[in-house]
Amino acid sequence: MIRVLFPTGLTSLATQSGVGEAIRHQQWAVRSLGHEVVTNPFGPFDVIHLNTPFPDTPLLALWARLRRRPVLVWAHSTEEDFRDSFTGANRLAGAFRRWIASIYRLGDAVVTPTPYARSIITRPAYGIRTTIHVLSNGVDTGFFRPDPTARNRLRGALGLEPDAAVVVSVGLQMVRKGILDWVAAARRMPEVHFLWYGQTDPRLVTRDVATAVSTAPPNCHFPGYVAKEVLRDAYCGADAFCFLTKEETEGIVLLEALACGAPVIVRDIPIYRDWLPDGQVTHMVRGHGEAFVSDVERSVRDLLAGRLPDLTAAGRCAAEELDVRRVAEQLDRIYRTEGIGARR
Structure with a gap:
């Protein structure tokens, strides 16, 4: 059983966003594979999932490296989807891209939801040299299903x-x-x-x-x-x-x-x-x-x-085609490809 760290910290700020939902889908996938979701970075863990571009994310990546644990970084954001978002976003877009690129480069591997997203973050401006996996955030088609009533x-x-x-x-x-x-x-x-x-x-x-x-x-x-x-x-x-x-x-x-x-x-x-x-x-x-x-x-x-x-x-x-159950199977393949397993 792999202990997968989803650190809380500033991630709570993203609860009501698409990133927050993506994290919940990842946690569902981890549990469906028979693994354990943990949230305390000071406790035991075998791999860390990092999903947000907040200031604590690089610190968490460095902490995992100090403990010799693999780091998977999810690339949900790009310069393009930061533009036209919040007050001042367009002026800060270039700096934001440099910031998120520096976070993505901290990963032993990067995961991004679509081939389109991968085509953006593989540009030279992002400077990512590690493996980039495409893995949909998924959707629970058992819960979200047609209901005429x-x-x-x-x-x-x-x-x-x-x-x-x-x-x-x-x-x-x-x-x-x-x-x-x-x-x-x-x-x-x-x-x-x-x-x-x-x-x-x-x-x-x-x-x-x-x-x-x-x-x-x-x-x-x-x-x-x-x-x-x-x-x-x-x-x-x-x-x-x-x-x-x-x-x-x-x-x-x-x-x-x-x-x-x-x-x-x-x-x-x-x-x-x-x-x-x-x-x-x-x-x-x-x-x-x-x-x-x-x-x-x-x-x-x-x-x-x-x-x-x-x-x-x-x-x-x-x-x-992107049901969370299929996404879980693909996540398992990423773990195996990256050599992620339980540590003693």
Whole structure:
């Protein structure tokens, strides 16, 4: 039995983010393989998983090296997905890339969720010379699965009519996640209810996002961070999942929506173009500025009117390929490849 260290420390700051969910998936995978999750860096451990770009991460990597324990570093972040996130992020993006690259280089091996993410961190600017493994963050398709009864439950919880049209998105409230375009599209469709789940510390929200949220039309709803059972009802009960993100290294919430059988509208960005192609797994929207918002409006209206093909079965299949059980098997292969085992 391998003792896998997931140090707490500053990681608790990422609890409500995609990285926090990725850590929970890793812990599930470790336990499903019959190994033990430990959280105390001063106790016994056989390998450390590092997932966050916080100041304590390099110290934890050095501590593991002093104890001659292998270090696996997860590369969830890139310079590209740091941009358009928090106040001052664009000015700090270059420095952030140098910082995370220095953390990634501390790993005996690096793990990143998609081939697209690997293509970014293999650039010379990151200077990574160790092995880079691709391992999806995964999705629990046993929990996130279609449920026809969720439609009425979602609308009842929100006090909406049973036949109300509902479009859902999930994520931190930031420009990169597409919230400005999302609010603009909602403004054009007052008869459709737009729900955005997830929130960001108000101290980090950029001024344009704060203004967009505070002046959003009445058909925009912001329930905040909710329990995963509530989120599952939102995916299953929505008429569409509208994910307008501009950059991702994977996108766990997208996998969850696909697993629940939600029709997905997504921005046409490189990571999804080949993996979840337009007209086969997702409905993609394109353009910039007002043209982009118009394409979102057209796609939502066409989807609600039944003028777009039903791709939900293909979406479910795409999610099943990345089920956490399969991810656990791949994690086990990484352990064996890296020679990670129990220490006495």
